[in-house]
Amino acid sequence: MLIESAPGGGSTHSEQIYLTVDCFKSLAMMAGTDRGKEVRQYFLNCERDLKSRTLAPTQPLSELEALQIAVGKLVEQERRVRQLEAAKEQADQRLSAIEAEQDRYQAPCGHKYTVLAYASLNKLELSRNGAAVQGKRATALCRQQQLEIEQIYDPRFGKVNIYPQSILEQVFTGVLSHD
Numbered sequence: 001m002l003i004e005s006a007p008g009g010g011s012t013h014s015e016q017i018y019l020t021v022d023c024f025k026s027l028a029m030m031a032g033t034d035r036g037k038e039v040r041q042y043f044l045n046c047e048r049d050l051k052s053r054t055l056a057p058t059q060p061l062s063e064l065e066a067l068q069i070a071v072g073k074l075v076e077q078e079r080r081v082r083q084l085e086a087a088k089e090q091a092d093q094r095l096s097a098i099e100a101e102q103d104r105y106q107a108p109c110g111h112k113y114t115v116l117a118y119a120s121l122n123k124l125e126l127s128r129n130g131a132a133v134q135g136k137r138a139t140a141l142c143r144q145q146q147l148e149i150e151q152i153y154d155p156r157f158g159k160v161n162i163y164p165q166s167i168l169e170q171v172f173t174g175v176l177s178h179d
Contacts, residue, residue, distance in 0.1 A: 112150060112162040115171075124172065137171045138163040 019027070028039040061069070115134045119126040126134070139161065142149050147164060154160045163171075 111165050113165060113168060114152070114154065114160050114162055115168065118163075118165070118168040118172070122172070134168075134171050135161060135163075138167050141167050141170060 025039070025043070028036060029043065030036065031039070113121065115131045115138060116126065119131070119134075139149060141147075142163060145167075147167065150162050151159045152162055
């Protein structure tokens with residue numbers, strides 16, 4: 001028993017009681033309150049779980065049963081691999097689309113192509129003479145819009161003009177609508 005002095009000059013009596021964990025659990029389980037009922041239910045569930053784990057039959061598996069379990073695990077793993085591959089394929093497609101959009105954003109007027117390269121890219125058949133005609137149209141549109149016409153070296157033809165994608169789209173749209 002501890003005797004402590006009170007702030008007003010008198011003394012008060014207080015007592016400290018120490019309990020073990022097991023004793024505290026026992027008191028909590030004996031309490032006739034809703035909380036006591038919860039504590040009792042908790043420990044009953046713990047005991048039930050422990051018994052179900054320790055009393056489960058552990059008979060050795062036959063070779064066929066072990067093989068069946070292993071095959072089941074392999075099938076499940078293969079299914080997960082296929083799901084991951086499909087998800088990877090979708091992610092690759094999204095990444096390609098994002099990269100294409102990013103590329104388009106970084107080159108707002110589009111890429112630059114020769115007339116033959118643009119036709120080939122869009123699976124359009126175009127003869128050499130047709131390419132020359134389209135090149136003249138593209139040159140005229142570039143001059144009209146005050147766009148610079150660049151040249152690159154082509155091993156087949158020497159120096160050739162390259163035009164912005166937007167100009168070539170206009171040139172070839174006109175051709176397709178005239179056909």
